[in-house]
Amino acid sequence: MVNVGHGRTRVADALRRQAATLAYCVSNVFANQPALELAGRLAQLTPGDLNNFQFTSGGSEATEVAIKLARQYHLARGNESKHLVIARWQSYHGATLGALSATGMISRRAKFKPLLLDFPHAAPNNCYRCPFGKEYPTCEMACANDLEQVILRTGPERVAAFIAEPVVGSAGGAIPPRPEYFPIIREICDRYDVLFIADEVITGLGRTGRNFGIDHWGVVPDLMTMAKGLSGGYAPLGAVAISDRVASEFREKRVAFDHILTYGANPLATAAACEVLEILVEEGLVERAARLSEGFLARGKRLLAHAIVGDVRGVGLLMGVELVRDRATKEPFPPDARAAAVVAGEALRRGLVLYPSSGTADGVAGDHFLICPPLTIGEAELDLLFEILDESVAAAELRLKVRAEPILTT
Ligand SMILES: Cc1ncc(COP(=O)(O)O)c(C=O)c1O
Known part of the structure; x- marks a missing residue:
């Protein structure tokens, strides 16, 4: 989230300069300089032909925009019936109703189910808890191939898009896919x-x-949503990158994207993001995350010394720790034990912020927490992070065992 770290006065200065110049203009009538500059900067970073951008106020809006872009793309090609978006179970795509319809977290959907669109869901990729009970590589990538089954069951003529997180975040606890x-x-x-x-x-x-x-994995998507690290937390901002192939359908058919947001392409937010991207590139923070990656995960894996830690996984500076009541059977804690929240509470008391989440095992039971420090984190801070983490898991283990005992004996 706060990829470039807190307290960057350069970003504060950029915000102040922009506020004194042009704080707002309506984006479907006027282009503005920082939004154009940001599009140019982003196009240097996005893969393949993802060279066109729509800017939003955050990630959920970006999902909504991607869904509507997919629908309008197929309409422009005369494919009237293509409208459904397939997502995966154990995924999170946002809190607004379209994004929540794609989201595959049973617990976050439950209260709003009657309001949600009927989007189909495919199997998640999760080798720790394979939904097919198989093992890699003899599984022959059943999870990936499940998408084809869902498309065929739904009817390809009704499917507009498939959405997935490259590494499943809050819904799964930093689950990376296999290379295939x-x-x-x-x-x-x-x-x-x-x-x-x-x-x-x-x-x-x-x-x-x-x-x-x-x-x-060297794959180029047709649409790509982003938010959090884009402005590094300095302003509410999201974006959708659109491939030239998709954008050209709109241009050639002279179709406008039918969507308006008051704060779309907001000059303040995009000015902050321009500065954030400059820091990211100037300080080589992407390469830094790559360099730190191996050691980060290796240190995380030391948490396996605690009996309640079932799995530690991740990519780069995104790590997930899954908690279990029994490591041998992978049995999760009962949901009311709130195991991840207990660890996060212990960590917060010691000065470390974790992102706890639940439903990791089957959508309801199961707990994990995410660790995603700024990409600027120093060696001494990393030492402190893992020291606090180790103490917090140990303290939580004592508390959870006490809570779990009556359940074990009934
Ligand atoms: C993968 C993913 N998609 C979408 C969202 C929604 O973004 P926002 O909270 O900015 O609306 C999130 C938020 O955590 C996310 O993790």
Whole structure:
């Protein structure tokens, strides 16, 4: 999230300069300088032909925009019936209703189910808890190939797009795919004229040690959403990168994208992001994340010394720790034990902010927490981070065992 770190006065200065020049203009009538500059800077970082941009106020809006772009793309090509977006279980794409319809977290969907669109969901990629009970590599990538089954069941003529996080973030705890996963997904999407949307809201802008998470697998999506690291937390901002292939359908058919946001391409937010991207490039923070990556995960894996830690995984400076009541059977804690929240509470008391989440095992039970420090984190801070983490997990283990005992004996 705060990829370039807190307290960067350069970004504060950029915000002040922009506020004194042009704080606002309506984006469907006027272009503005910082938004144009940001598009140019981003095009240097995005893979392949993802050279066109729509700017939003955050990640959920970016998902909404991607969904509507996919729909309008197919309409422009005369494919009236293509409208559904396939997502995966164990995924998070945002809190607004379209984005929540794609989201595959049972717990976050439950209360709003009657309001959600009927988007189909495919199997998640999760080797620690394979949804097919198989093992890699003899699984023959059943999880990736499940997308084809879902497309065929739904009817390819009704499917507009497939959306996935390159590394599953808050819904799964930093679950990386196998190397074959996204190349297979790309092939299936192409076979059925389905746009591939990469949700890079967490993984984008250096978090995984590459510009974008999907870069690890050499795959170019048709649409790519991003937020968090784009402005590094200094302003509310999201974006959708659009491939030239998709954009040209709009241009050639002289179709406008039918979507307006009051704060779309906001000059203040985009000015902050220009400065953030300059810092990212100037200080080589993406390369820094890549350099730190191996040691970061290796130190995280030392947490396996604690009995309640079932798995530690991640890419770059994005790490997830899954908690279990029994490591041998991978049995999760009961949801009311709130295991991840207990660890996060212990960490917060010691000065470390973690991102706890639940539903990791089956959508309801299961706990994990994410660790995603600024890409500027220094060696001494890393030492402190892992010291606090180790103490916090140990303290939580004592508390959770006490809580779990009555359940074990009934
Ligand atoms: C992968 C992913 N997509 C979308 C979103 C939604 O972004 P926002 O909270 O900025 O609306 C998030 C937020 O955490 C996310 O992690």
